Amino acid sequence: MKKPSTELASSSRIQFKESNEDCSSIPSEDEEEIENELADVTFEELQKARSNGSHLVFQKPKEEKMSRRANKNRPMEASSKKPVPTFRDIVQAPKKVARDPRFESLCGTLDTEGFRKRYNFLFENELPAEKEALHKKLKKCKDPKIINEVEERISWIDKQLKSDTTKRADADILAKHKKKEREAAKQGKRPFYMKKSEIREQRLIEKYKELKASGKLEKFIEKKRRKNAAKDHKFMPYRRPGE
Structure with a gap:
């Protein structure tokens, strides 16, 4: 013990x-x-x-010592207590600045008439020839996937050709109007600038005159009426089974 x-x-x-x-x-x-x-x-x-009973004395917070290099050729010493950030820019690469040629003065201005003259062969020769070749391919093909792709391509070509004809008509109307206003300005009159709605209205008037001269006006109006009726039919309510 x-x-x-x-x-x-x-x-x-x-x-x-x-x-x-x-x-x-x-x-x-x-x-x-x-x-x-x-x-x-x-x-x-x-x-x-x-x-x-604690006998504690609160010490003053010590000032953080500035981290300095012992030599200018040595790297800076970092504290291991501080967490390293996840993303660090080690090498600052130059940022790529995207430029839009439509709004940049360095790229110059777009010459619509010159562009139309240079690429006129696409709308007069290339796209119509491609459309004919696609129609021939559509007759021979039996795969539904390929048929769908060919039909989408044909519809795209139709839209491009239609938009080109309307743009050409608008450009011709605007060119005639500018020529007329230049002659009026020489005489001391104030120039008048056409709006887009006025150009569209003038285009429809000229189209109406062409259809009337060729004798296709009634056929065009009937086709337009059926198209509008089909659009209105979508919004018509269906009959109820009890009625």
Whole structure:
């Protein structure tokens, strides 16, 4: 029964010796810093700390040391405590600036008449020839997937040809109007600029005159009437089964 008492005594002595060694290991510079910090603390704060039993003295936050390089040829030392960001711009590459030629003065201005003259062969020769070849292919083909693709291509060609004819008609009307207004301006009159709606109206008038001269006006009006009736039929309500 005497053995455990001796062990406890020896353990307590060892702890006491370690605590003394820890106290003696504190350098004198740290003691001076603690004394300086305690000098700034008020008596009231010390009394509160003692009453709570904590005996804690709040140290002032130390100023962050500026990270400097030991040598100008060495890299900057970063702290391992700070987390590294996920995205870092290691090499700043030059940004690609996208330019739209429609709104850039460097690209010049678009000459619509010159563009139409240069690429006139597409609308007069290439697209009509492609349309005929697609019609021949459509007659021979039996695969529904290929038939669908060919029909979509033919509809696209029709739209392109139709838009080209309307643009040409609008350009001719505008050119005639500009020529007329130049002659009027020479006489001292104020120029009149046509709107898009007025150009469209003038185009329809000229088309009406052409159809009337060729004798196709009634056929055109009947086709237009059926097309409008089909559009109106979509919005008509269906009959109820009880009626």
